[in-house]
Amino acid sequence: xxxxxxxxxxxxxxxxxxxxxxxxxxxxxxxxxxxxxxxxxxxxxxxxxxxxxxxxxxxxxxxxxxxxxxxxxxxxxxxxxxxxxxxxxxxxxxxxxxxxxxxxxxxxxxxxxxxxxxxxxxxxxxxxxxxxxxxxxxxxxxxxxxxxxxxxxxxxxxxxxxxxxxxxxxxxxxxxxxxxxxxxxxxxxxxxxxxxxxxxxxxxxxxxxxxxxxxxxxxxxxxxxxxxxxxxxxxxxxxxxxxxxxxxxxxxxxxxxxxxxxxxxxxxxxxxxxxxxxxxxxxxxxxxxxxxxxxxxxxxxxxxxxxxxxxxxxxxxxxxxxxxxxxxxxxxxxxxxxxxxxxxxxxxxxxxxxxxxxxxxxxxxxxxxxxxxxxxxxxxxxxxxxxxxxxxxxxxxxxxxxxxxxxxxxxxxxxxxxxxxxxxxxxxxxxxxxxxxxxx
Numbered sequence: 377x378x379x380x381x382x383x384x385x386x387x388x389x390x391x392x393x394x395x396x397x398x399x400x401x402x403x404x405x406x407x408x409x410x411x412x413x414x415x416x417x418x419x420x421x422x423x424x425x426x427x428x429x430x431x432x433x434x435x436x437x438x439x440x441x442x443x444x445x446x447x448x449x450x451x452x453x454x455x456x457x458x459x460x461x462x463x464x465x466x467x468x469x470x471x472x473x474x475x476x477x478x479x480x481x482x483x484x485x486x487x488x489x490x491x492x493x494x495x496x497x498x499x500x501x502x503x504x505x506x507x508x509x510x511x512x513x514x515x516x517x518x519x520x521x522x523x524x525x526x527x528x529x530x531x532x533x534x535x536x537x538x539x540x541x542x543x544x545x546x547x548x549x550x551x552x553x554x555x556x557x558x559x560x561x562x563x564x565x566x567x568x569x570x571x572x573x574x575x576x577x578x579x580x581x582x583x584x585x586x587x588x589x590x591x592x593x594x595x596x597x598x599x600x601x602x603x604x605x606x607x608x609x610x611x612x613x614x615x616x617x618x619x620x621x622x623x624x625x626x627x628x629x630x631x632x633x634x635x636x637x638x639x640x641x642x643x644x645x646x647x648x649x650x651x652x653x654x655x656x657x658x659x660x661x662x663x664x665x666x667x668x669x670x671x672x673x674x675x676x677x678x679x680x681x682x683x684x685x686x687x688x689x690x691x692x693x694x695x696x697x698x699x700x701x702x703x704x705x706x707x708x709x710x711x712x713x714x715x716x717x718x719x720x721x722x723x724x725x726x727x728x729x730x731x732x733x734x735x736x737x738x739x740x741x742x743x744x745x746x747x748x749x750x751x752x753x754x755x756x757x758x759x760x761x762x763x764x765x766x767x768x769x770x771x772x773x774x775x776x777x778x779x780x781x782x783x784x785x786x787x788x789x790x791x792x793x794x795x796x797x798x799x800x801x802x803x804x805x806x807x808x809x810x811x812x813x814x815x816x
């Protein structure tokens with residue numbers, strides 16, 4: 377399955393590096409290796425989503441543990457991307473790329489053989505380390521070969537968020553005092569650059585949170601197979617791929633501001649469609665198509681605006697910041713929405729149990745679903761009719777919860793459209809050379 381959380385600024389990192397003629401002689405194989413490497417890294421960020429219900433059931437894990445299966449990877453990759461790039465510059469792109477491939481492959485093998493969820497989470501974190509080495513090296517290798525033209529309990533969650541906020545504050549302080557910062561804070565003095573990154577945070581946070589919970593709804597509540605669930609992402613991916621060239625021309629005709637408003641609004645409409653209870657399979661495909669179309673309209677102008685809002689010599693770091701913001705947005709929303717979803721799910725179970733006037737045996741079976749997001753195995757002592765009622769209560773609670781998550785994603789996406797309306801300026805006139813003026 378292609379990565380549904382396409383990061384916005386990959387092409388920016390490519391353009392930020394210089395071409396090295398010696399590498400160009402083997403550029404076809406360089407391109408194949410680099411594309412396969414970076415694709416593996418980004419596909420692995422999302423492809424595990426479809427297996428989450430099965431993993432939770434087979435490993436007897438909780439929803440919180442499943443969140444960490446996703447977030448351990450995203451967190452490590454996001455946190456180490458800049459370090460991975462700097463390491464490649466220091467020790468060589470080819471060497472660091474091969475180390476990244478080795479780490480990623482070894483961690484993938486451990487993931488496949490993991491006997492318990494803690495081992496799986498640790499291996500996923502190691503995968504993230506390997507990905508952080510792969511991605512920047514992949515992009516830099518392409519740039520060198522080709523010329524430019526041709527997220528357990530609430531207390532732990534709060535503590536983790538607090539620690540993350542402190543670490544972020546410390547990072548900002550260190551960067552402010554550094555003579556050669558990895559993330560130049562003066563870039564955020566530019567209104568357009570700050571706005572486009574806030575838009576990215578909201579949009580990719582909504583996308584990550586919504587897509588994390590979707591497989592639980594389709595597999596557990598509606599009974600679709602993993603194959604059918606994975607297939608719902610195809611319209612999203614195909615629309616992004618087929619219409620990418622067309623979307624690139626939108627900015628030439630309308631500038632960045634209008635696509636960055638219309639695209640998120642269309643994406644929000646797709647999330648609203650996904651929130652419909654008991655929607656048939658074609659309706660889910662339609663919703664994913666709408667989301668894909670909205671993201672198609674958004675990605676190209678988002679990338680261009682992020683890069684054009686900074687001086688030319690800052691495009692590499694601007695690209696890295698924007699990609700990191702996209703990953704962090706997804707990470708934060710999976711963590712925050714997970715806490716919200718568990719509370720909503722438990723309250724929904726109580727409400728549906730009360731309405732069903734459940735027997736003690738039925739109530740005990742339903743209560744066993746608390747803390748997770750899957751339908752547990754029905755006890756053999758429970759009559760078939762009661763088993764069916766228990767499954768219906770849990771499935772209805774899952775529908776309630778995921779529907780709310782999709783509405784939250786819809787609201788966040790609309791907020792991203794509002795951000796664009798308030799912070800993205802209309803396109804400036806072209807210079808005599810036919811290019812937009814850049815900040816000095």
